[in-house]
Amino acid sequence: TQLLEQSPQFLSIQEGENLTVYCNSSSVFSSLQWYRQEPGEGPVLLVTVVTGGEVKKLKRLTFQFGDARKDSSLHITAAQPGDTGLYLCAGAPSNDYKLSFGAGTTVTVRA
Amino acid sequence: ETGVTQTPRHLVMGMTNKKSLKCEQHLGHNAMYWYKQSAKKPLELMFVYNFKEQTENNSVPSRFSPECPNSSHLFLHLHTLQPEDSALYLCASRPSHTTEKLFFGSGTQLSVL
Numbered sequence: 001t002q003l004l005e006q007s008p009q010f011l012s013i014q015e016g017e018n019l020t021v022y023c024n025s026s027s028v029f030s031s032l033q034w035y036r037q038e039p040g041e042g043p044v045l046l047v048t049v050v051t052g053g054e055v056k057k058l059k060r061l062t063f064q065f066g067d068a069r070k071d072s073s074l075h076i077t078a079a080q081p082g083d084t085g086l087y088l089c090a091g092a093p094s095n096d097y098k099l100s101f102g103a104g105t106t107v108t109v110r111a
Numbered sequence: 112e113t114g115v116t117q118t119p120r121h122l123v124m125g126m127t128n129k130k131s132l133k134c135e136q137h138l139g140h141n142a143m144y145w146y147k148q149s150a151k152k153p154l155e156l157m158f159v160y161n162f163k164e165q166t167e168n169n170s171v172p173s174r175f176s177p178e179c180p181n182s183s184h185l186f187l188h189l190h191t192l193q194p195e196d197s198a199l200y201l202c203a204s205r206p207s208h209t210t211e212k213l214f215f216g217s218g219t220q221l222s223v224l
Contacts, residue, residue, distance in 0.1 A: 042215030
C-alpha cells in the first residue's frame with residue numbers, strides 16, 4: 001500500500017488546456033513537496049507547502065494543500081509543451097524527516 | 112543543473128559483473144541519499160548518509176553496497192545483480208537531515224542483462 005496515491009497516472013492534453021493532478025493520503029504530513037522530472041533527468045523541486053489550506057502560485061501552476069494536510073493538488077492553467085514531465089508529490093509525516101514519494105503523474109502536453 | 116553529478120549516465124552490466132555508481136556534490140550538503148526509481152512505482156529510498164555515517168538501510172539486498180568516503184562523494188557498488196534490479200538510480204543531497212528540499216542528480220539508468 002502506497003502512502004501517497006497520485007492520480008491520474010497519465011494525462012495527455014492539448015496545448016492551452018488546463019489540467020489538475022492529485023496527491024492523496026490517509027496520513028497527515030507536516031509538509032508536502034511537488035517535484036517535476038523531465039526525461040533523462042532527476043526530479044526538481046517546484047514548491048513546498050506546509051500550512052493546511054495553503055495555496056501557492058508559481059506562474060501558471062497553482063498548488064493547494066488540503067485543510068487536514070492529507071492531500072494536495074496541482075493545477076496548470078493554459079498548459080504548454082514545456083510543462084511535459086513526471087509530476088511527483090512527496091510528503092514528510094509529522095516528526096519524521098523521511099520523505100515518502102507518490103508514483104507520479106506523467107503529463108504530456110501536445111503542441 | 113542541480114549541483115549533484117552522477118556518473119555514468121547509462122550502464123549495462125551482466126549478472127556476474129561488478130560496477131560502481133558515483134555521485135558528487137559540492138553544495139556543502141551533509142546528507143546524501145540513494146533512491147531507486149522503477150517504472151510506475153514510487154521512488155524507493157535505499158540508503159541514507161548523514162555526516163558520512165550510514166543512518167539507514169531500507170532492507171536493501173547485500174548485492175548493493177554503499178560507500179561514503181567524504182561528505183561530497185557517495186558510491187553505490189554493484190555485484191551479482193539480477194534483471195529486476197534494472198532501474199534508474201538517483202542520488203540526492205540536502206543541507207541537513209530534515210524536511211528541506213532534496214537536490215537530485217540526473218541518475219544512472221541501469222540495465223542488468
